[in-house]
Amino acid sequence: MAIQFTDHEIKVNLKDKRKLKSFLKDLFASEGQGLKELHYIFCSDAYLLEINKEFLQHDTYTDIVTFEMGEDPDVTEGEIYISFDRVVENAEKFNVPVNQELHRVIFHGALHLCGFKDKSKEEDALMRKKEDEYLIKYFGSLN
Template sequence: MAINFTSHEVKVNLKDKTRLKAYIKEKFSREGQKLKDLQYVFCSDDYLLEINQQFLQHDTYTDIVTFELGTDPKVTEGEIYISIDRVKENAEKFKVPVEQELHRVIFHGALHLCGYKDKSKEQAAIMRAKENECLKEYLGVSL
């Protein structure tokens, strides 16, 4: 099982990657998912817009795009693209530290791959509660 963090045209200061990988693996396990391979790619707004347009036919900026690449619903193989530009803007908008917002988005992508959705109000509320749970467990942030 592998989790990798890479950057495309941006710099990211992600602290304690070993601990973060262990937490994500544990989260998948607690959610009943087997994690085979997970790639996080930190990128710019423009790069993620291109991905959003090409693969999802969405012509909008977003903070994250998550792709499930595997065929077995109980074994996760995925790619998660995160716009660092959008993370920084959202951190300012919501008046939270960039590190906290970055971790929220990292956990958001993992939760998508664990089967959580956010299309309806009810789904979004559950997703937000799960993100907050992760932030509390991992960063000790009370929300």
């Protein structure tokens, strides 16, 4: 089971990678989802916009795009692209620390790969609740 973090054309100062990898493994286990491989790619708005257009036919900025790459629905092999530009902007918008917002998005992508959706109002409310739950477990509190 491998979890990787890669900076693409930007530099993200992600602290405690070993702790985060262990926590993500526990998150998948807690949600009853197997994990084979997970690759986070931190990138710019421009790069993620191109991915969003090419693969999802969405011509909009977003903070995250998640891809399930494997064949087995019970075992995750995924790639998660995160726009650090969007993370910084959203942290300012919601008045939260950048590190907290970054981890929220990291957990958000993992939760998508565990089967959680956020298209409807109800799905989005559950996703936010799960994000908060894992942020509190990881940091001990919010903010």
